[in-house]
Amino acid sequence: MAGPLLRSLWSTTRKSLSSSSYSVPTTPFKPYVYARATGLVRAFSAAPASAASAAAPSVALDPSQLRNVAVIAHVDHGKTTLMDRLLRQCGADIPHERALDSISLERERGITISSKVTSISWKDYELNMVDTPGHADFGGEVERVVGMVEGAILVVDAGEGPLAQTKFVLAKALKYGLRPILLLNKVDRPAVSEERCNEVESLVFDLFANLGASEEQLDFPVLYASAKEGWASPSFTKNPPDDAKNMSQLLDAIIRHVPPPTASLDIPFQMLVSMMERDFYLGRILTGRISSGIIRAGDRVHGLRKTDSGVEKIEEGKVLKLMKKKGTSMVLVDSAGAGDIISMAGLTRPSIGHTVANVEVMTTLPTVDLDPPTISMTFGVNDAPLAGRDGSHLTGGKIGDRLMAEAETNLAINVIPGLSDSYEVQGRGELQLGILIENMRREGFELSVSPPKVMYKIENGVKLEPIEEVTIEVNEEHVGLVMEALSHRRAEVTDIGPVPGNVGRTRMSLTCPSRGLVGYRSVFSSDTRGTGFMHRAFLTYAKYRGPLGNVRKGVLVSMGQGTITAHALTSLEARGTLFVTPGMEAYDGMIVGEHSRDTDLDINPVRAKELTNIRSAGKDENVKLSPPRLMTLEEAIGYVASDELIEVTPKAIRLRKRYLDANKRKTMRNKPKD
Secondary structure, rough: OOOHHHHHHHHHHHHHHHHHHOOOOOOOOHHHHOOOOOOOOEEEEEEEOOOOOOOEEEEEHHHHEHHHHHEOOOOOHHHHHHHHHHHOOOOOOOOOOOOOOOHHHHHHHHHOOOOOOEEEEEEEEEEEEEEEOOOHHHHHHHHHHOOOOOOOEEEEOOOOOHHHHHHHHHHHHHHHEEEEEEEEEOOOOOOOOOOHHHHHHOOOOOHHHHOOOOOOOOOOOOOEEEEOOOOEEEOOOOOOOHHOOOOHHHHHHHHHHHHOOOOOOOOOEEEEEEEEEOOOOOOOEEEEEEEOOOEEOOEEEEOOOOOOOOEEEEEEEEEOEEEEEOOOOOEOOOEEOOOOEEEEEEOOOOOOOOOOEEEOOOOOOOOOOOOOEEEEEEOOOOOOOEEEEEEOOOOOHHHHHHHHHHHHHHOEEEEOOOOOOOOOEEEHHHHHHHHHHHHHOOOEEEEOOOOEEOOOEEEEEEEEEEEEEEEEEEEHHHHHHHHHHHOOOOEEEEEEEEOOOOOOOEEEEEEEEHHHHHHHHHHHHOOOOOEEEEEOOOOOOOEEOOOOOOOOOOEEEEEEEEEOOHHEEEEEHHHEEEEEOOEEEEEEOOEEEOOOOOOOOOOOOOOEEEEEEEEOOOOOOHHOOOOOOOOOOHHHHOOOOEEEEEEEOOEEEEEEEOOOOOHHHHOOOOOOOO
């Protein structure tokens, strides 16, 4: 019953905030005033880390002038573009759009995969900004860095409103006591009006209230922005004055509303490692927020971890380099104080979740609790007949070393060694594991991958499975097709209605088992002719909903080995949809197409045309075949059944049966499928 009262109080407060300008206070907030440590000087180098011999000019900086802020949002709501504009506003040289997306796969796919930390200066304040992924599969990156910051910018698309991942990242921010700043992005779009923005603000307020936000968190400031155009405003506008087309209002709001870090400079140095990367010259680079004390280059430190028997010392060493990301380049630092986010080199064994501290300290900092993985896949050696032709890393030992190194830098992935050089890899979703497989094949690995399996739980004798919250927006004519497909996948509709501002569009909210959503994205794209969008986020573990309906047809399996011919494919086209083209290599047990029926069919795609001494008018070059369905890695992961595998090499992605021999498959056919 307190919801309407709180919303009315919040509305009054918001109007008073909107009417007042976001002026930068001359002194920090009274509750967060800290005594300056005598002689604390943090020196920053103006040169990148490669120029280690350059002289570093000293700049005195009070800890209360620090602000640590994370940018959180749903996927495609404009986080990385916003970071670009903030960097440019503060004088950083941006080499290209999406400057913080440094991984090649991030630039190719237009998504953020790993969290990035950078520092910008604004009006004598230093802002440590953290850009986070928006996709549900990379939620572990959000959970890992939220503990490093005191504030958050919640970016919401003013047209779409809060979606599934918005709820996920906001819940993490509220859990850590952060007071988010709401930024309504993309208000320059024609379909966005002031009334729509007010609706979205109410939806966000309801979301805050449903997630158990405190009264202070409910009193969040609201700004309106167009990250693409590079401006933010405290009041709704589509075209601000030329002198206001910048991000200064947002930067001022960060300084005003985000408290400085609560940390002491007088006690010994401690830091929780939140991020880790490897450098060819410097070795292991550990990044984290300094919890207490001061660290200087050359100090003796050691790594600690908590075990069942107590605190264990991992390694002792010297800080060789202290670094900070300033804009888009790494900068050398002589010293750093509590509350700052810093990178250090010199230790070779500590990793994420471990504590780095002065040698006299023997206590660890509390680690971050991550949500459990919901899906697993088995990685093994590629034993297909065409193995070893493309890759350079073929053995199970090399595959295992690579997976263990990934698990060390990505806490959301678990690796469990299995039998005969196989490894069970547990993660959040098929996209996250698909990114890992894509990175491995680009590094020269060959491997075979099993289809994804959902990780069940047994509690009080009841079988539980992961349930995801799904938001779907489609044209009205596709609603029936989507509903029918999802009903086979055990989905349940929780809400359905028209999309505000979009005539002829319908938005549906559903809950669906994770196993039912595996492979559905490509089906959804074809069903909606590419006009619909679907977002999903892990919700909870709930009671098992029963077996899925018929979600896939049978496959066409090769029973010949050699080069695929156009002559053979001509007669096989009527059997179903082909995955191959003439000239490709095939082998016994390789999947070359999808059958038009529910059963598998053995075919011979390598059959050549018999030669005779009789001249024929029909020639192979006159054969016209329909374009094949060439699968991407993500489509293949979602397509394969429990008795099939994916053969991944640097140059090819092939589908195959787990047992290549046809007689062996007949023997195993009676075995129940997952």
